[in-house]
Amino acid sequence: MKLLSVFGTRPEAIKMCPVIKELEKQTEIESIVCLTGQHEEMLNQVIERFKIKVNYNLRIMKKNQSLTDITCNVLMQLGQVLENEKPDMVLVHGDTSTSFAAALSAFYHHIPVGHVEAGLRTYNVQSPYPEEFNRQCVDMITDLFFAPTEYAKEQLLNEHKKQSQIFVTGNTAIDALNITVETSYYNTNIEWCENHKMILLTAHRRENIGVPMERIFEAVNKILDKYSDVRVIYPVHKNPKVRQIAQKYFGNNSKVRLIEPLDVYDFHNLMNKSYFILTDSGGIQEEAPSLGKPVLVLRDSTERQEGVMAGTLKVVGTRTEQVYCEIERLLTDKEEYSRMSHATNPYGDGYASKRIVEIIKEYLKGK
Template sequence: MKKIMVVFGTRPEAIKMAPVIKELYKRDGVNTIVCVTGQHREMLNQVLEIFDIKPDYNLEIMKESQTLGYITSTILMKLDEIIKIEKPDIVVVHGDTTTTFAASLSAFYNKVEIAHIEAGLRTYNKYSPYPEEVNRQMVGIISDYNFAPTKLAYENLIKEGKNIKNIYITGNTAIDVLKYTIKPDFDNEYIKWLDNSKLILLTAHRRENIGVPLERIFEAVKEIVDRYQDVKVIYPVHKNPILIETAKKVFENMERIKLIEPLDVVTFHNLISKSHIILTDSGGIQEEAPALNIPVVVLRDSTERQEGVEAGTLLMAGTDKEKIVEKVCSLMERKDEYERVAKSINPYGDGTASSQIVDILLERNV
């Protein structure tokens, strides 16, 4: 019986790993071990509860003001002991978090095969996003299975010299998750608050945007709300004191901008589905929103999801106030532009990525 250890530590990882774990649980001939690092805590636990995933191990590393060095070194030490006890055949990681990098390095030190889901995303700028770009490149060097979500990600891995026999285009598991979370009759206090207004859903939390770039983003949002009386904004604010303080300062007395706690994945996905436009510096939402035909304005200078830009589902604005306002106004005022972006073909797959990944993990050896 093959033993597969799945390791993750943040809310976005948990969301995208959940359908893979659920698929593993269905299969015969596999012993699935789930290990969470606790790089995030409350937000991670929300996802585990929603998908009814009970970790076999929880490293519980999270502490106040944790540094990247602390996260990496602590996971390396704690996970090393677990890998030596469990002796998995494969360690499965996702994406580009510090948990992903540290778990992969721990598996490598123990000569355990590494499966990397969402492999091949690149900006080739080591500080954008930081530290994610370097994390995913380093995982790519030592991984044995590379599950690329798109052809572009596949081509990045080929250019970097990866063995073509170990690269698979599967689509992104983010699309699989929507089958579990989207509910046509979904309703809650935020939906009621919208009334008949058009929702702009804002997510902004990237390390590289904190400070002046974030203030420019918020000023752009203020101008948009002032310009369009039929618009309301919901901003789930990441639990970072600097983000919270900045948002409260800039959005003070703005009745049509609602600052809320981070949302569980079901509520968040259903808010995406009811949005008119998404403004984001996040990663996963760049894949999820196009699957629901919602235009996305990306608040970053570069994106590792370039295929979304090429497909027309993503509009790049960076953190320049004028560019953000310009992109949103074009979508608000030009029906043809809105329809073009909303109805562009989503390049991130058909919702079968998880079953493809599990088939490959169980059917072949590297």
């Protein structure tokens, strides 16, 4: 049995590497790994940390690449990999343009698709963009749906996907945390925040670039002007537009530390040391609850409704006053902070990868 795992971004790698490590233990499965290189530098950090053997790297990344560039280049180059390897299944993750193009290529070659983290939905194809479109399209051609939660499974059933093909596994992000987080972790960023409440900020999503991001950063600066016991650490995305806005709003603020993107080990441990998290990311919404960290989601909607329902996440949008008020509430309202930090984690027990691999083995044996 031969399985080809395809991914190309840092968030995908964080969630796929635990699955690949589990696949490497299997004597009856030949595990082939193909990187697209959609995010080259940040992707490589994760690969090195998890010590993953890479068989193919398409290296599609180029300066100012468009969604069309990514999709077309993956389709063109992955097709040759599929012809060479003839895998029994292609495994993709989540909602990136890499996942969409890889699943489509597998479909064109009549190869079954396994979708890790299937069933997440906002049902607004413009938010998040283009991720909502990508994941719905992937699930149109998926053969095995690895839903992280019962809620995700319900979305798939509502779309008339076959129940026999849907498996609730938990989220592989929790598996990764079990590998990376260390209670004794310490570095200079944590030292800089000693005796302060450390807020970890991430903001990079396409639909937030521009006015929404500027409003978010304005709210953060207003908080820092008012509260002397707060500091912010912001690993800034490589996107030049994001960096320009970050520098404009935080470049002269001594209470904000702008740092380079972190590898998965450092980032997970920084999350664990934070007071709470401001983010427009998807994966962090799943990881932070496992660490007991409240998350304010800097978006108008989220496909991670389980976290909202459990109380670990709060969607606060991007308007300055709303973001400011919600940050202030977590800083000053001890009951609200305690409620969010002690809410039940809805995303699994750290054994999602084992379940996924066992399901794939049974499926391929049946084939």
